Amino acid sequence: MPTDPEKQPRPATNVPPPTRPSNSALTFPEGGLSGWLTVFGSALILFSTFGVSLSFGVLEDYYTRNFLNHSSASDVSWIGSMQLFLDFSIGLPAGKLFDDGHYRMLMTSGTAIFIFSFFMLSVCEPNRYYQVFLSQGVGMGIGMGLLFVPAVSLPSHYFRAKRSLVMGMAFAGSSLGGVVFPIVLNHLINGPVGFAWGIRTVAFITATLLVIGNLLTKPRLPTKKERSPEDNAVWRLILKDFPYWLSVGGACLILWGLFFPYFYLQLYAVLHGVDNGVAFYTITVLNAATIFGRTIPTFLADKFGALNVAIPMTTVSGGLVFAMLNLTTIPSLFAFAAFYGFFSGAFMSLLTAIMSSFAFSVNEIGLRIGIAMFILSLPLLTGAPITGALLHPPAYTWWRGVTFSGVVQLSGVSLLVLSRAMVSRRKGTWRL
Numbered sequence: 010m011p012t013d014p015e016k017q018p019r020p021a022t023n024v025p026p027p028t029r030p031s032n033s034a035l036t037f038p039e040g041g042l043s044g045w046l047t048v049f050g051s052a053l054i055l056f057s058t059f060g061v062s063l064s065f066g067v068l069e070d071y072y073t074r075n076f077l078n079h080s081s082a083s084d085v086s087w088i089g090s091m092q093l094f095l096d097f098s099i100g101l102p103a104g105k106l107f108d109d110g111h112y113r114m115l116m117t118s119g120t121a122i123f124i125f126s127f128f129m130l131s132v133c134e135p136n137r138y139y140q141v142f143l144s145q146g147v148g149m150g151i152g153m154g155l156l157f158v159p160a161v162s163l164p165s166h167y168f169r170a171k172r173s174l175v176m177g178m179a180f181a182g183s184s185l186g187g188v189v190f191p192i193v194l195n196h197l198i199n200g201p202v203g204f205a206w207g208i209r210t211v212a213f214i215t216a217t218l219l220v221i222g223n224l225l226t227k228p229r230l231p232t233k234k235e236r237s238p239e240d241n242a243v244w245r246l247i248l249k250d251f252p253y254w255l256s257v258g259g260a261c262l263i264l265w266g267l268f269f270p271y272f273y274l275q276l277y278a279v280l281h282g283v284d285n286g287v288a289f290y291t292i293t294v295l296n297a298a299t300i301f302g303r304t305i306p307t308f309l310a311d312k313f314g315a316l317n318v319a320i321p322m323t324t325v326s327g328g329l330v331f332a333m334l335n336l337t338t339i340p341s342l343f344a345f346a347a348f349y350g351f352f353s354g355a356f357m358s359l360l361t362a363i364m365s366s367f368a369f370s371v372n373e374i375g376l377r378i379g380i381a382m383f384i385l386s387l388p389l390l391t392g393a394p395i396t397g398a399l400l401h402p403p404a405y406t407w408w409r410g411v412t413f414s415g416v417v418q419l420s421g422v423s424l425l426v427l428s429r430a431m432v433s434r435r436k437g438t439w440r441l
Contacts, residue, residue, distance in 0.1 A: 037166075037167065037168060037169040037170075038167055039167070039168055039169065039170060039171065040167065040168070040171075041167070043167070043227050043229070044164070044167035044168065046225045046226075046227070047163055047164055047167060047225065047226045047227055048164045048167075048175050048178055048179055049225055050221070050222040050223070050224070050225030050226035051160040051161065051163055051164055051179035051182070051222070051226055052178060052179045052180075052181065052182030052185075052222075053182060053218045053219070053221055053222035053225070054116075054156055054160040054182070054218075054219060054222040054223075054226070055157070055160055055161065055179060055180060055182040055183040055186070056182035056183060056185055056186035056189075056218060057186065057214075057215035057218045057219050057222070058096075058123060058152070058153045058156055058157065058183075058186075058215070058219075059096070059153065059157065059180075059182075059183035059186065060182065060183045060184070060185065060186015060187050060189070060190055060296075061127075061149075061186060061190055061211070061215060062089065062092055062093060062096065062149075062153065063183060063184070063186065063187030063190075063271060063292075063296050063299075064186075064187060064190040064191045064194055064292065064296075065088075065089035065092070065271070065272060066191070066271055066272050066273065066274060066275045066276070066291075066292040066295075067190075067191045067194045067195055067198075067275060067289070067292055068088075068089070068145075068194070069082070069085055069086060069089065069272050069273070069275070069276060070275045070276045070279060071198055071199065071204075072085045072088070072141070073085050073276065074279075075135075076135050076136070076141075076204060077135070077136055077138055077141065078136070079136045079138075080136075080138050081397070081402055082273075082276070082397045082400065082402045083394050083397030083398045083400075083402070084138065084397075085397075086272055086393040086394050086396075086397040087142070087146065087393075087394050088141055088142050088145055088146040089146070089272060089393060090146075090389060090390050090391065090392065090393045090394055091142065091146035091147060091150055091390065092145060092146050092149055092150040092153065093150070093268070093386070093389040093390070094150065094386045094387070094389050094390035095146075095147065095150030095151050095153065095154045095386070096150055096153040096154045096157050096386070096389075097154070097157070097382040097383065097385050097386035097389055098154065098382070098383050098386035098387075099150075099151060099154025099155060099157075099383075100154060100157060100158040100378065100379045100381075100382025100383055100386075101379040101380055101382065101383035102379070103115055103154060103155050103157070103158045103159060103379060104158045104159075104162070104375040104376050104377075104378050104379020104380070104382065105375070105376055105379060107158060107159040107162060107163075107375040107379075108373065108374075108375040108376050110228065112159050112163065112226075112228040113228070115155050115156070115159050116155075116156065116159065116160075116223050116226070117223070118155055119151075119152050119153070119154070119155030119156035120152070120156065120219045120220070120223060121152075122148060122151055122152035122155065123148075123149055123152025123153060123156065123215070123219070124152070124212065124215065124216045124219065125148070125152075126144050126145070126147075126148025126149045126151075126152060127144075127149055127208070127211070127212035127215060127216075128208075128209065128212050129144040129148060130144040130145050130149070130208050130212075131204075131205045131206070131208035131209045131212065132205065156219075157382070158375060158378055158379050158382055159375070160179065160222075160226070161176060161179055161180055161361050161378070162176075162361070162365075162374055162375045162378055163226055163228065164176055164178075164179050165365060165374055166228070166229045167229060170311070171311055172311070172362065172365070173307045173308075173310040173311045173315055173359070173362040174304075174307045174308050174310075174311050176307065176358070176361050176362055176365075177303050177304055177306070177307025177308075177310075177358040177359070177362070178303075178304060178307070180303050180357065180358045180361070181299075181300050181303040181304050181358065183303075184296055184297070184299035184300040184302070184303050184354060185300055186296075187292070187293075187295075187296025187297075187299060188293055188296045188297040188300065190211060191289070191290075191292040191293045191296065192289075192290070192293050193207075193210070193211060193214075194207060194211060195289040197210055197211070199285070199289070243370075243373050243376065244376075246369065247373070247376070247377060247380065250367055251431070252367070252428045252431040252432045252435070253364070253367040253377070253428075255424050255425075255427055255428035255431070256316075256363055256364070256367070256424070256425060256428040257364075257380075257381050257384055257385070258421075258424050259421040259422065259423070259424030259425040259427075259428065260360060260363075260381065260385055260421065260425075261384060261385055261387070261388045261421065262388070262417045262418065262420045262421030262424065263323055263327075263356060263417070263418050263421035263422065263425075264385055264388045264389055264392065264421075265388035265391070265392045265395075265417045265418075265421075266327070266330070266392060266396075266413060266414035266415065266416070266417040266418045267326070267353055267356065267357075267392075267414075267418060268389070268392060268393060269330065269392070269393070269396050269410055269411070269413075269414035270295065270330065270333065270345075270346075270349055270353075270414075271292070271295065272393045272396075272397075273396070273397075273400070273410065274291050274292060274295060274333075274342075274345075274346060275288055275289065275291050275292050277333065277336070277407065278291050278342055280405060281336070281337075283339060283342065287339060290343075291342060291343065291346050292346075294343050294346040294347055294350065295346040295347075295349060295350040296350060297347075297350065298346065298347045298348070298349070298350025298351040298354065299350045299351065299353070299354025299357070300354070301351055301354075302322075302350060302351040302352060302353065302354025302355040302357075302358065303354045303355065303357065303358035304358075305355075306318045306319075306322055306355035306358065306359060307358050307359060307362065310359055310362055313440055314366075314439075314440045314441040315359045315362040315363045315366055315441070316363055316366070316425060316428070316429045316432070316441045317429070317439070317440065317441055318355065318359060319355065319356055319359040319360075319363060319425065320422055320425050320426060320429065322352050322355035322356060322359075323352070323353075323355070323356045323418065323421070323422050323425070324419065324422050325352045326349060326352035326353040326355075326356065326418060327415050327418030327419040327421075327422060328415065328419070329345070329348055329349050329352060330349070330411055330414045330415040330418065331411060331412075331415050332345050333345065333407065333411050334407065334408055334411055360381075361378050364377050364378050364381045365377060365378060366441070367432075395413065396409075396410040396413055396414060397410075399413055429441050
């Protein structure tokens, strides 16, 4: 069943309903040249930003064993966690500005900050932790934060019946980036090119693609000045939406443990005697599988509902984490990477569809996604460092990190189940 905020019944409340957009705003072209170019452009933006962040497992391994070898694995993981934290936390102001019609300003500033910070990473010196943290963790994180919510939300302005699918297609761009960039980074920074020019090469690639993505995407709906005042009513309506907050809480728990294999699988493989030339491809396989995990489930979500698809997929990913304790052969390592990438990738692509499904108007989709992203930034900030500390290097007690990751994911699923039950009663349908 398509995610359709306009058709969702309003709950009983004393809050006046938000002013509905104009009829032109409610007419969805369901594609067209501008619509599909916007989807492609959004995919390029996420390919160049979130796709790079999904490659952090490569840098976690390289930093821990070489470039920042005076720092612990937990310390190094704070760099990737800070990047994800800012990517999601800035989603709140970015989502509000996007809903108000400031898309182009967000794109321009986010692109400039991300590219500048990426090039600054290439001039960092070995074992200067603060330099890497500021350029990659803070600078690139801020740039990603300004780009992420607008890029993943804009396709929803062109589609209603296929909204989950196109949002998933845009998000799949990050998965493709997670396939390409680990291979490129591994061969460049671990080869004759070295760290500095390896990073610069990738920075040039992302700069080119971000400019193209900016040119292809085009906002469609009226700006805030062209709409009737509705902000106070929308905020109060969201704050009273208890099932929405249950889903946000469940997503927090899931994301607290979801990225453990993304950060540590390559390091796990290397420390378990897998040849570097083989271990380097574990992150690539993991991210390659997320391409299918971010497209197939979103196609099903338009027919059966985002929550109905996300709950079983995430249950499987939470259970799969425990398989890391028995990865004793190369085939089992790559099989785990493929399956975990598919099932965990589904939740990431369905996350925005789940949050937007609670919206009563298309003009509040960016705000709802932004609020959720802001709150979800906290578990993303702390998840990898907690698991890194639980591993207790140099001993690397893997069962501790694995257990934490699996338990919090499954706990988050239970909150999604409760949220689904409440919304099902409210809407009178099982397709959620």
